[in-house]
Amino acid sequence: MTIQDSGTARPAGRPRSEKAEKAIIDATLDLIGEGMGVSELTIEAIASKAGVGKTTIYRRWSNKEDLIVDALSTLKAPLPELSGTSVRDDLISLVDAMRQESGDLRSRCVMNIAMSEADRYPRLMERFLKRAVEPRREAMRAVIELGIATGELRADLDVEMGMAMISGTMLWHTKWGPAGGLAPDLAERVVDAVLRGMTAS
């Protein structure tokens, strides 16, 4: 009460290790990145990989799902800078960010989880979607709406359909495309293909 009293009175005793907390979350994400599904993740494996006692985990999270929620929540969406020179360029930037992420094992597996286990762990996904995918959706929506306003894109374009075309085409490549990473120019090719369409002339 005398010296350190800024807001919350620090209780006596050894303080919790920030490093341990970070190591736990890191280990969790690493294991997810190694292809583990939510139901295959074990607290014991996480503790072991983090070099931490199970106690230290249970002192912070009451169960496995809580831990995973927090771990996924730390994944932020580093949206690319948009040059704004043209809708095409901005879309390419956004799509290329997707391409680069598809090469990262961790992001890739998180995506897998998001797509397949959303039904089973709804509150886990609710939080993750809000944190990680909503910002990207909004960014792309804004670009498309801008394009419609400036006349670069069809005036009668359904914005949701446009997003589905671009993101879906890219998603398809990340899923069923060649194993060894995606070509660097794929983003450009995808955007041009979608902008132009398949019909002749």
Add this chain to the structure above:
Amino acid sequence: MTIQDSGTARPAGRPRSEKAEKAIIDATLDLIGEGMGVSELTIEAIASKAGVGKTTIYRRWSNKEDLIVDALSTLKAPLPELSGTSVRDDLISLVDAMRQESGDLRSRCVMNIAMSEADRYPRLMERFLKRAVEPRREAMRAVIELGIATGELRADLDVEMGMAMISGTMLWHTKWGPAGGLAPDLAERVVDAVLRGMTAS
């Protein structure tokens, strides 16, 4: 050796029940359709749901994965009849088949598994892909190539990109579209959107 000797000599004893086998595979697919991932499926749950002893399962499959491989292999791809009147119509038929399947819980969950657990169970997926998705890919590829030949589609169209655009756009809707099923006219809208592209005029 006297009467029934057509090719394989039937061994003595009670023959294996076809019905039990069918019930086992059905129960497996049902549980998958209820949202269970591969690692959450239990032999005991399958046996219980099928009204069958575990023995009967292990007599046929040596482990869980073998059973799931066989179960998924029985899912056939009922490709739609293609009218052949136009590339647009044929594509709509193919995409609408995807839409209808997306409403079926079982197919939906199988798709989830295929997309997220392919890395973890490679031989499971190898077989499933060959059986279930290759035929559809081939059908769509044939339609697109025909369209290029007849001039309905751009001569310089990348066939793989075209497939990615159509299937990916539809995939996007099945994943992040409205919860209560997809609109009946979605296939038509998707195909027209992809054919036309996003660019103005």
Add this chain to the structure above:
DNA sequence: ACGTTGCGAAACTCAGACGTATCGAAATTA
């Protein structure tokens, strides 16, 4: 009739993982 094989049910062993409790050591406050 009789031997053989499959059947469902139940009991069993074994491994893995959960979540808790306990330990001595370390870090911090008073």
Add this chain to the structure above:
DNA sequence: TAATTTCGATACGTCTGAGTTTCGCAACGT
């Protein structure tokens, strides 16, 4: 120094599910 809290490690009891075995019965050939 004393009290308090966390640390990593380890042991513990419990539970779930894999895969095996046993049992009495049913279905099939000879």
